Amino acid sequence: MTCGDEHNELKWSRAAAEEAEAVASIKCSGHGRASLDGLPIEGKPACQCNSCYSGDDCSVLLPNCAVDSGSGNPLFLEPYWMKNAASSAMVVSGWHRMGYSYEDGSYISKELEKVIRRLHEVVGNANTKGKYILFGAGSTQLLNAAIVGLSPTPPQNYTGNHSFSPANVVASVPFYQVYKQQTDIYNSLSFKWKGDASLWKNNSDSTENFIEFVTSPNNPDGRIMEPVLKGSSVKTIYDYAYYWPHFTGISSPVDTELMIFTISKLTGHAGSRFGWAFVKDRALYERMENYLDVNSIGSSHDTQLRALVLLKSVLKDKARGLFEFGHGAMRKRWVTLNKSVSKSRRFSLQKLRPRYCSFFKKVTHPSPAYGWLKCERKEDRDCPAVLRAAGVMGRNGSVFHASNKYVRLSLIRSQDDFDLLLRKIDALVSQE
Amino acid sequence: MTCGDEHNELKWSRAAAEEAEAVASIKCSGHGRASLDGLPIEGKPACQCNSCYSGDDCSVLLPNCAVDSGSGNPLFLEPYWMKNAASSAMVVSGWHRMGYSYEDGSYISKELEKVIRRLHEVVGNANTKGKYILFGAGSTQLLNAAIVGLSPTPPQNYTGNHSFSPANVVASVPFYQVYKQQTDIYNSLSFKWKGDASLWKNNSDSTENFIEFVTSPNNPDGRIMEPVLKGSSVKTIYDYAYYWPHFTGISSPVDTELMIFTISKLTGHAGSRFGWAFVKDRALYERMENYLDVNSIGSSHDTQLRALVLLKSVLKDKARGLFEFGHGAMRKRWVTLNKSVSKSRRFSLQKLRPRYCSFFKKVTHPSPAYGWLKCERKEDRDCPAVLRAAGVMGRNGSVFHASNKYVRLSLIRSQDDFDLLLRKIDALVSQE
Numbered sequence: 042m043t044c045g046d047e048h049n050e051l052k053w054s055r056a057a058a059e060e061a062e063a064v065a066s067i068k069c070s071g072h073g074r075a076s077l078d079g080l081p082i083e084g085k086p087a088c089q090c091n092s093c094y095s096g097d098d099c100s101v102l103l104p105n106c107a108v109d110s111g112s113g114n115p116l117f118l119e120p121y122w123m124k125n126a127a128s129s130a131m132v133v134s135g136w137h138r139m140g141y142s143y144e145d146g147s148y149i150s151k152e153l154e155k156v157i158r159r160l161h162e163v164v165g166n167a168n169t170k171g172k173y174i175l176f177g178a179g180s181t182q183l184l185n186a187a188i189v190g191l192s193p194t195p196p197q198n199y200t201g202n203h204s205f206s207p208a209n210v211v212a213s214v215p216f217y218q219v220y221k222q223q224t225d226i227y228n229s230l231s232f233k234w235k236g237d238a239s240l241w242k243n244n245s246d247s248t249e250n251f252i253e254f255v256t257s258p259n260n261p262d263g264r265i266m267e268p269v270l271k272g273s274s275v276k277t278i279y280d281y282a283y284y285w286p287h288f289t290g291i292s293s294p295v296d297t298e299l300m301i302f303t304i305s306k307l308t309g310h311a312g313s314r315f316g317w318a319f320v321k322d323r324a325l326y327e328r329m330e331n332y333l334d335v336n337s338i339g340s341s342h343d344t345q346l347r348a349l350v351l352l353k354s355v356l357k358d359k360a361r362g363l364f365e366f367g368h369g370a371m372r373k374r375w376v377t378l379n380k381s382v383s384k385s386r387r388f389s390l391q392k393l394r395p396r397y398c399s400f401f402k403k404v405t406h407p408s409p410a411y412g413w414l415k416c417e418r419k420e421d422r423d424c425p426a427v428l429r430a431a432g433v434m435g436r437n438g439s440v441f442h443a444s445n446k447y448v449r450l451s452l453i454r455s456q457d458d459f460d461l462l463l464r465k466i467d468a469l470v471s472q473e
Numbered sequence: 474m475t476c477g478d479e480h481n482e483l484k485w486s487r488a489a490a491e492e493a494e495a496v497a498s499i500k501c502s503g504h505g506r507a508s509l510d511g512l513p514i515e516g517k518p519a520c521q522c523n524s525c526y527s528g529d530d531c532s533v534l535l536p537n538c539a540v541d542s543g544s545g546n547p548l549f550l551e552p553y554w555m556k557n558a559a560s561s562a563m564v565v566s567g568w569h570r571m572g573y574s575y576e577d578g579s580y581i582s583k584e585l586e587k588v589i590r591r592l593h594e595v596v597g598n599a600n601t602k603g604k605y606i607l608f609g610a611g612s613t614q615l616l617n618a619a620i621v622g623l624s625p626t627p628p629q630n631y632t633g634n635h636s637f638s639p640a641n642v643v644a645s646v647p648f649y650q651v652y653k654q655q656t657d658i659y660n661s662l663s664f665k666w667k668g669d670a671s672l673w674k675n676n677s678d679s680t681e682n683f684i685e686f687v688t689s690p691n692n693p694d695g696r697i698m699e700p701v702l703k704g705s706s707v708k709t710i711y712d713y714a715y716y717w718p719h720f721t722g723i724s725s726p727v728d729t730e731l732m733i734f735t736i737s738k739l740t741g742h743a744g745s746r747f748g749w750a751f752v753k754d755r756a757l758y759e760r761m762e763n764y765l766d767v768n769s770i771g772s773s774h775d776t777q778l779r780a781l782v783l784l785k786s787v788l789k790d791k792a793r794g795l796f797e798f799g800h801g802a803m804r805k806r807w808v809t810l811n812k813s814v815s816k817s818r819r820f821s822l823q824k825l826r827p828r829y830c831s832f833f834k835k836v837t838h839p840s841p842a843y844g845w846l847k848c849e850r851k852e853d854r855d856c857p858a859v860l861r862a863a864g865v866m867g868r869n870g871s872v873f874h875a876s877n878k879y880v881r882l883s884l885i886r887s888q889d890d891f892d893l894l895l896r897k898i899d900a901l902v903s904q905e
Contacts, residue, residue, distance in 0.1 A: 051483070053497070053558035054490040057782075058483050061564035065485070076570055078584045078781050089576050114572045122567035126485035129568075132493035135554035135561025135783065138508055138744040140546045144521050152510045178610050178769035185768060195660050222767045227659040228627050312570040312774035335654045336617060336768070337610035342744035344773045349510050350489075351567065 054132050065126075072457055073099035074119075091457040107432040108461040109454070113260070113410065116455040117374075118309030121366045128354040131347055138342035148339025149176055153349045157317055160352055161294070163359050165399045166284050168296040172319040173326040176340040177333060180282055180303035180316035184254075185223050185336070187299060187318070190328035191252050191276045192231035199230060208276075209235040212254040213269055215261055215413070215441035217280070220254045237442070238269035249274060256280040258289045261441050261449040262391045263409030265289065282306050283410055287367035290396030290405040298322065306410065306453070308351050308363070315340065315348045364400065371408035374452045374459050378412055381463060385470040389415045412450040424448050431469040433462060486564050497558075504889055505531035506551075523889040539864040540893040541886070545692070545842065548887040549806075550741030553798045560786040563779055570774035580771025581608055585781045589749055592784055593726070595791050597831045598716050600728040604751040605758040608772040609765060612714055612735035612748035616686075617655050617768070619731060619750070622760035623684050623708045624663035631662060640708075641667040644686040645701055647693055647845070647873030649712070652686045669874070670701035681706060688712040690721045693873050693881040694823045695841030697721065714738050715842055719799035722828030722837040730754065738842065738885070740783050740795070747772065747780045796832065803840035806884045806891050810844055813895060817902040821847045844882035856880050863901040865894060 051058065060077065064086045067075035073090035081087060082097075090099035093106035122129055143150055154174050161167040177183035192208040199205055210224045214237045224234040235241065238253050255277055257266040268277045279297045283289065285307050300319045305311035320326040333339060355363045382390050393407035414435070416424035425437045425448050438447030452459060483490065492509070496518045499507035505522035513519060514529075522531035525538035554561055575582055586606050593599040609615035624640040631637055642656045646669045656666040667673065670685050687709055689698040700709045711729045715721065717739050735748035752758040765771060787795045814822050825839035846867070848856035857869045857880050870879030884891060 051487075051490050051494060054494055054562045054564065055483075056559055057562035057564040058486040058490045061566060062483060062486055065566050074568065077565075078570070078582050078778050080576060080583055112573060114574075116572055119568050119571055122571070126567055127488055129566070130486045130489035131563075131565040131567075132486065132489040133509075133563040133565070133779065134493060134497050135558055135563075135786065136506065136551050138510070139551055139554070139741050140548055141544060141743045142546075144512060150510050151512055178773065181767075182769045189658065192660075219767065226621065226764060226767050227661050228624075228663040229659050229661050231660040309571050311573045311770075314769055314771065314773040332658060335613075335651065335658050337614045337746055338743075339746065341610065341746040341773050341776045343775045343779045346510050347565065347775045354567065 053134070058132065061130075068098055070094075070096075070098050070100040072102075091455050093461055094457065105432070106461075107429070107434050108458060108465055110433055110435045110450045110458065110462050112436075113306070113311075113451050113453055114455075115306055115309040115311055115453045116458075117370050117453045118363075118367060119455065121363060122309070125354055125362070128357055129351055131350045133343065133346065137346070141338060148333070149174065150342070150345045150349060153345050153352070156349060156352045156356065160356060160360065163356065164286065164291060164364075165294050166286075166291045167281065167300055167302075167319065168294040169319050172300075172321050173323070175318045175320065175326065175329055175333060176345065177316045177318065178337060178340055178344075179305060179311075179314040180280065180301045180318075181219060181223075181314075182333065182336065182340075183301050183316050183318045183329075184219065184278065184280065186329040186332040187278045187301065188224060188232055188252060189332045190325050191278070191299075192229070193250060195230045205230075206249050208232045208250040208252045209241065210252045210254070211235050211238040211241055211270070212256070213238045213259075213266065215259070215438065215443035215447070216254065217256055217260045218440050218442075221442070242269055251275045252278060254278050254280060256282070258283040258409065261411045261436070261447075262413040263288065263393055263407070263411065264391070265396075285367075286364040286398060286400045286405070287371050288408055288410050290398035291400045292396055293399065299325065304348055304351070308355065309453075310347070310351060313344050313347055315344050360400075368401070368405065368408055370456075371410070371452065372406060375408050375412075377463055378450075378452065378466065381466045381470055382412075382414070385473060387416065387418055387421070387473055388466075388470070389417055391415075410451070410453045412452060414448045414450055416446055416448075422446070428469075431465055433465045433469075485566070490564065493562075500530055502526075502528075502530050502532040504534075523887050525893055526889065537864070538893075539861070539866050540890060540897055542865055542867045542882045542890065542894050544868075545738070545743075545883050545885055546887075547738055547741040547743055547885045548890075549802050549885045550795075550799060551887065553795060554741070557786055557794070560789055561783055563782045565775065565778065569778070573770060580765070581606065582774070582777045582781060585777050585784070588781060588784045588788065592788060592792065595788065596718065596723060596796075597726050598718075598723045599713065599732055599734075599751065600726040601751050604732075604753050605755070607750045607752065607758065607761055607765060608777065609748045609750065610769060610772055611737060611743075611746040612712065612733045612750075613651060613655075613746075614765065614768065614772075615733050615748050615750045615761075616651065616710065616712065618761040618764040619710045619733065620656060620664055620684060621764045622757050623710070623731075624661070625682060627662045637662075638681050640664045640682040640684045641673065642684045642686070643667050643670040643673055643702070644688070645670045645691075645698065647691070647870065647875035647879070648686065649688055649692045650872050650874075653874075674701055683707045684710060686710050686712060688714070690715040690841065693843045693868070693879075694845040695720065695825055695839070695843065696823070697828075717799075718796040718830060718832045718837070719803050720840055720842050722830035723832045724828055725831065731757065736780055736783070740787065741885075742779070742783060745776050745779055747776050792832075800833070800837065800840055802888075803842070803884065804838060807840050807844075809895055810882075810884065810898065813898045813902055814844075814846070817905060819848065819850055819853070819905055820898075820902070821849055842883070842885045844884060846880045846882055848878055848880075854878070860901075863897055865897045865901075 069088035072094040073088040303316035391413040398405040435448035501520035504526040505520040737743035823845040830837040867880035
């Protein structure tokens with residue numbers, strides 16, 4: 042064998058590849074990672090430590106550090122990607138996809154579309170046949186697009202008389218706060234936030250238009266949800282961010298009019314801001330597409346390439362590796378947390394049932410993304426404060442328009458965050 | 474020398490780097506390029522040809538093909554990036570920046586922020602000191618954020634009485650159509666589109682609120698613009714997408730309250746959807762940041778890394794290479810197009826003046842992004858149709874709310890598109 046026999050010589054990509062591998066090889070004790078775009082220390086890339094860890098190599102656990110169990114930062118999947126480094130690496134040339142659109146004039150990579158449809162088929166969680174696809178900056182932008190797309194347009198020069206009604210936007214408490222924020226922020230004549238869906242149960246066959254968000258499994262409590270409102274004047278936006286085998290048994294493929302997904306809770310790449318929607322109705326699809334065009338001229342080509350690389354990597358073993366890892370991690374965390382909380386009379390967690398999972402071809406036991414913890418004592422009116430005092434920073438029940446008898450504990454963060462959470466909960470429970 | 478002496482052995486990035494280099498080496502006769510995410514032919518990556526070119530290697534010029542001179546697809550810079558392949562290559566690991574936020578909890582890469590501020594200092598086109606920075610999905614999303622951020626909030630339960638006035642949003646004709654589309658799409662109570670700024674010149678010291686878009690240099694006609702409206706009830710959004718040495722002499726750094734930039738017309742990476750805004754006022758910055766959070770939870774980390782890599786590459790020679798290439802290309806195209814049109818009495822182009830450019834340290838002659846072509850004959854009322862008949866697809870004057878005596882011809886597209894445009898214009902002029 043002579044030099045260069047085994048491998049092709051790399052030209053323009055070598056220096057960037059060497060830099061990326063050098064950064065990746067920086068040791069952070071398993072409690073952090075270095076990034077190409079991390080803040081350098083003395084001009085060199087440095088470890089970015091998980092919260093509560095410190096030191097050049099992240100080896101120091103800070104004493105009395107409050108654990109962040111707030112945001113749904115899906116770092117539980119980071120170890121999976123570290124193990125699958127070769128198939129998930131992405132190399133991009135400086136002149137990659139500079140133009141606004143793809144070959145067909147759209148803002149959608151057809152290769153990525155194919156891979157997404159294939160993934161749903163392999164997982165069996167959604168029927169995508171005969172449905173249009175849209176890409177967005179996370180599911181977040183698509184939720185916006187759906188509200189605008191489903192709402193009526195007021196007559197020209199409308200000045201507020203009552204011959205026109207906006208769409209009433211609702212969700213079931215507890216719900217993901219972004220639905221309300223997005224509805225409120227534009228002060229639109231076309232759509233108005235109207236709170237809890239159940240308040241309108243008897244109104245829903247009126248002439249007023251309703252848009253209901255249905256999140257299934259639900260954020261924060263992991264329940265499988267159905268619409269509360271029905272009838273011809275009701276449109277439903279199905280947010281299926283968590284309808285993956287990590288978090289629930291996939292009983293059957295969903296097949297609704299408007300289905301929204303995100304890569305954030307599927308592969309864990311929340312920072313990529315990539316989501317997609319399947320839309321049955323052509324006119325709605327066109328209205329949503331127009332919104333995405335006007336809002337941001339489509340979605341980043343760099344992000345689309347990243348999603349393509351990641352999902353192709355996932356599909357290499359028909360997604361078994363990803364979901365076995367993900368479900369395994371989530372199930373273990375749920376069991377451990379329940380074991381700890383079950384010793385307590387002061388706290389309780391939501392009850393979830395086993396479900397048959399057609400992907401795993403067996404009944405799977407609960408593995409939700411979040412614990413929806415309740416303070417059972419009457420005097421513990423401010424459950425978030427009880428947890429804060431014990432060094433646990435969850436997300437207040439009130440953020441989900443529920444009472445502060447509840448706190449959402451994120452179970453999808455890094456293993457460090459989970460381990461610390463458990464330690465704090467154990468300590469809190471042992472005080473009883 | 475022994476094997477592997479010169480270079481480190483690459484591990485996880487090698488296969489992806491080899492794949493990217495293999496795709497990049499596909500020969501497309503200089504009339505196209507292959508992409509990692511291109512539609513494969515028989516399972517292999519294939520050339521994606523420039524419009525009017527065809528064949529496996531894009532070597533066939535289609536006869537009688539209409540030239541696309543419509544969109545501002547900034548492919549004129551593609552050859553620059555092909556020449557600077559090594560410094561602009563990006564290698565990303567599968568676990569890069571999976572979380573929602575950066576180390577400091579924000580959605581903004583601090584390294585990228587530094588590089589952007591440095592670039593403005595080197596170019597001398599904007600004073601960024603003491604200003605907050607925001608990132609968006611192109612400047613597009615930031616224009617939205619600015620409208621929402623600058624608009625008043627109606628009183629709670631407002632039902633359309635007249636004690637509350639929305640912000641009146643205006644721009645000077647001819648203007649970029651997205652300003653109107655974004656204002657209209659939400660049917661907002663907080664902001665209303667009110668057309669041409671000059672219509673409101675005498676109203677602007679009234680109690681009504683105005684938001685004026687000022688695009689300088691202007692899209693479509695390349696003029697340096699000043700606000701039409703002034704006074705305490707007027708807010709100005711400065712869109713500086715084209716305020717780079719490619720397109721105009723940089724006479725002095727701009728230093729306004731709200732300045733919006735985009736990578737699309739700077740490096741040519743329109744497909745990346747990346748822009749930034751500098752904001753002087755803290756309260757406005759916070760409102761815009763909240764909008765970006767609610768609209769998409771910040772901007773893609775993949776895109777931010779790409780922008781970092783590209784801008785670091787640009788700064789390697791203090792941006793001389795990029796702007797000498799870019800200005801050279803644009804100036805040459807403008808001279809050539811003018812030469813052709815100057816032989817005509819039927820058509821004319823906008824007149825632009827030379828300006829001193831502090832970046833090049835000399836007077837530079839006009840090099841606008843677009844030709845704003847006028848049909849001078851009285852009977853040529855539909856100038857776009859005149860051009861269409863000659864095989865030139867420009868953008869109608871009416872799109873910019875001007876008359877269809879005008880057509881915008883994009884000069885920032887690929888060299889092929891420009892060469893074809895020139896051929897068609899030459900032929901049209903020679904018919905006179």
